[in-house]
Amino acid sequence: MEIINPLCCGLDIHKKTIAACFISPGGKEIRSFGTMTEDLLELADWLLQNKCEIVAMESTGVYWKPIYNVLEATGMKILVVNAHHIKAVPGRKTDVKDAEWIADLLKHGLLQGSFIPDRDQRELRELVRYRTKLTQERSREVNRIQKVLEGANIKLGDVATDVMGKSGQDMLRALISGDQSPQDMAQLARGKLKCKKDLLEKALTGLIGAHQKMLLRTQLQHIDFLNEQIEVLGQEIKERMRSFEEAIEALDGIPGISRTNAEQILCETGIDMSRFPTHRHFASWAALCPGNNESAGKRKSGRTRKGNMSLKAALTQAAISASRTKGTYLNVMYHRLAARRGKNKAIVAVAHAILVTIYHMLKNGSSYHDLGVNHFNEINHQATVKRSIKRLESMGYKVTVEPAA
Numbered sequence: 001m002e003i004i005n006p007l008c009c010g011l012d013i014h015k016k017t018i019a020a021c022f023i024s025p026g027g028k029e030i031r032s033f034g035t036m037t038e039d040l041l042e043l044a045d046w047l048l049q050n051k052c053e054i055v056a057m058e059s060t061g062v063y064w065k066p067i068y069n070v071l072e073a074t075g076m077k078i079l080v081v082n083a084h085h086i087k088a089v090p091g092r093k094t095d096v097k098d099a100e101w102i103a104d105l106l107k108h109g110l111l112q113g114s115f116i117p118d119r120d121q122r123e124l125r126e127l128v129r130y131r132t133k134l135t136q137e138r139s140r141e142v143n144r145i146q147k148v149l150e151g152a153n154i155k156l157g158d159v160a161t162d163v164m165g166k167s168g169q170d171m172l173r174a175l176i177s178g179d180q181s182p183q184d185m186a187q188l189a190r191g192k193l194k195c196k197k198d199l200l201e202k203a204l205t206g207l208i209g210a211h212q213k214m215l216l217r218t219q220l221q222h223i224d225f226l227n228e229q230i231e232v233l234g235q236e237i238k239e240r241m242r243s244f245e246e247a248i249e250a251l252d253g254i255p256g257i258s259r260t261n262a263e264q265i266l267c268e269t270g271i272d273m274s275r276f277p278t279h280r281h282f283a284s285w286a287a288l289c290p291g292n293n294e295s296a297g298k299r300k301s302g303r304t305r306k307g308n309m310s311l312k313a314a315l316t317q318a319a320i321s322a323s324r325t326k327g328t329y330l331n332v333m334y335h336r337l338a339a340r341r342g343k344n345k346a347i348v349a350v351a352h353a354i355l356v357t358i359y360h361m362l363k364n365g366s367s368y369h370d371l372g373v374n375h376f377n378e379i380n381h382q383a384t385v386k387r388s389i390k391r392l393e394s395m396g397y398k399v400t401v402e403p404a405a
Helices: 037-049 064-072 083-088 098-107 119-151 166-177 182-186 191-203 210-240 242-251 259-269 279-285 309-323 329-341 343-364 375-379 381-394
Strands: 008-013 017-024 027-034 054-058 077-081 293-295 298-301
Touching (some): 017 098, 054 064, 166 182, 166 191, 182 191, 242 343, 309 343
Parallel strands (some): 008 054, 054 077
Antiparallel strands (some): 293 298
């Protein structure tokens, strides 16, 4: 078999040890290293002394990241390979060590690395993902507050749309202090809630004790802390994404995508689409490319494959918002598909459509143009006419079609 990489190394990474197999025209050398920083620097020096040109490793949890960071500084080419791709290559013997097998595959050019962005984008990813986690934790804390209120028979959530709005927070703090009556707390309502003061008085009348007050006080303090941290992260992300500002504004024009959504998407993808040959490769990487499991004419499953789950979650969230934005192409697309294939598949299809749109916008530097609510009728005009005639005839009507004057 043809040798593509004569000087290469395969790494088998564990939590506390690293097995390294270096292959050269002179043969193989296998060594073991620790995972402390001093050990990683020793590994890098050993590879440089042997004039190693390329290194491959499996994407094992988070343990590959410090190794990648150290080797990245040496200028060596590094491949982080999906473990499923390594297992899919036939010919492995059971007595061959993992590092040796990875090195042998790398030697013959049978491995393909995953997309790993540069250090700045990796750090930006961590910030945005952490902000998303804190936002989710804040939502969970709000749900816990709702449970405490229900346990005390305080029905504030039945009257107020947002318990954590300004009116809701004022009422909760008054409830905790315990020095105001339900009538007084109802007077704290703002905006549209002012029209519901009678309902608020009933909703705020409950059986709340010291235990519930202590829980609510602690939960509100936690939410205040989370709000502060989310704000700090938001400012840092905004500062680091100044170079993405033009792309953020372009994506913000797509129905369903907010600025926060655009930041989540761009920190995962970057703005360089040349790394993805087509939008199909991009969709596969984003886990929005349905699988095809068909045998003997029977379709078993179309479940989407594994991929970048953070990007998939951001696009799915955007698709849900787009499906509720009336008067848009994406809204019409959702309702057409939901009627035939169900809501979940329709959401995935809309998310895929948004992803393809983003791919072409970033690749061509163009802005978003909505196709309009009549797009499907316009591109399939004749089919629509035939389908309508057939439907009317099935209902017992005789149809004659003439073009309008």
